[in-house]
Amino acid sequence: MVLGLPGFVELCHVISAGMVTCPGLPGPEATPHLTREASREVHAPGTEFVIHAVRMVGNTGTCLDSRFHRYPDGGDLAGLPLEALADLPALVVRTAGSGRRAVTVDDLGGLVVAGCAVLLHTGVDAAFGTPDHAVDAPSLAGDAARELPDRGAALVGIDAVNTDEVTERGERPAHTVLLRAGIPIVEHLTGLGRVPGTGARSTAAPPRFAGFGTFPVRAYARLPD
Numbered sequence: 001m002v003l004g005l006p007g008f009v010e011l012c013h014v015i016s017a018g019m020v021t022c023p024g025l026p027g028p029e030a031t032p033h034l035t036r037e038a039s040r041e042v043h044a045p046g047t048e049f050v051i052h053a054v055r056m057v058g059n060t061g062t063c064l065d066s067r068f069h070r071y072p073d074g075g076d077l078a079g080l081p082l083e084a085l086a087d088l089p090a091l092v093v094r095t096a097g098s099g100r101r102a103v104t105v106d107d108l109g110g111l112v113v114a115g116c117a118v119l120l121h122t123g124v125d126a127a128f129g130t131p132d133h134a135v136d137a138p139s140l141a142g143d144a145a146r147e148l149p150d151r152g153a154a155l156v157g158i159d160a161v162n163t164d165e166v167t168e169r170g171e172r173p174a175h176t177v178l179l180r181a182g183i184p185i186v187e188h189l190t191g192l193g194r195v196p197g198t199g200a201r202s203t204a205a206p207p208r209f210a211g212f213g214t215f216p217v218r219a220y221a222r223l224p225d
């Protein structure tokens, strides 16, 4: 436990230059915009800074999809209210260790998802950053996703590369139904094994980037007292 932060669980992977998050998408490139050396020229003796520029896709590291990722008519990152992102009751649905890839209607069973961040713990986050992470990755079955808007889910997260099964035809039923309903999706979570099934609070908040659909988040859970 980190001193001063009792009861928090980190749900994010570390982002570093060059790392690949989704196979086929480029990793982030970070370059110094202002070096420490150059900054000395414009500051008082002993005062220096560094400013980096970054070129990266929004789907980098642990990231959140807003409605705009899937649909052109509104719902970008800048429009997401904090109520949709922060301090939500966390409901962890576990398939980790089951050997099953799909999170199904049966896994959601009689769970009360209304108002919750529904966080899918598949265990594949252990392979993040390796090619195995995206091979036959776990995902949320389409019929299970279709239930979640009517059942009142507030947010859906998964510790895998994609909430949807990646198929050759490119259908993405979970993104389609969840984002149509304005339910944000978080992908590439980690640490869910340390979060209880119920009782924790979930936060995953991106910057308010207008005209952007997806961006990295600092996602974390606060454990029950």
Ligand SMILES: N[C@@H](CC(=O)c1ccccc1NC=O)C(=O)O
Pocket (backbone or CB within 6 Å): 022, 023, 024, 025, 059, 065, 069, 134, 161, 162, 163, 166, 175, 187
């Ligand atoms: N998870 C992201 C994108 C994604 O999974 C992806 C994007 C480009 C190339 C590969 C991807 N995923 C898995 O192989 C999304 O669907 O929003």
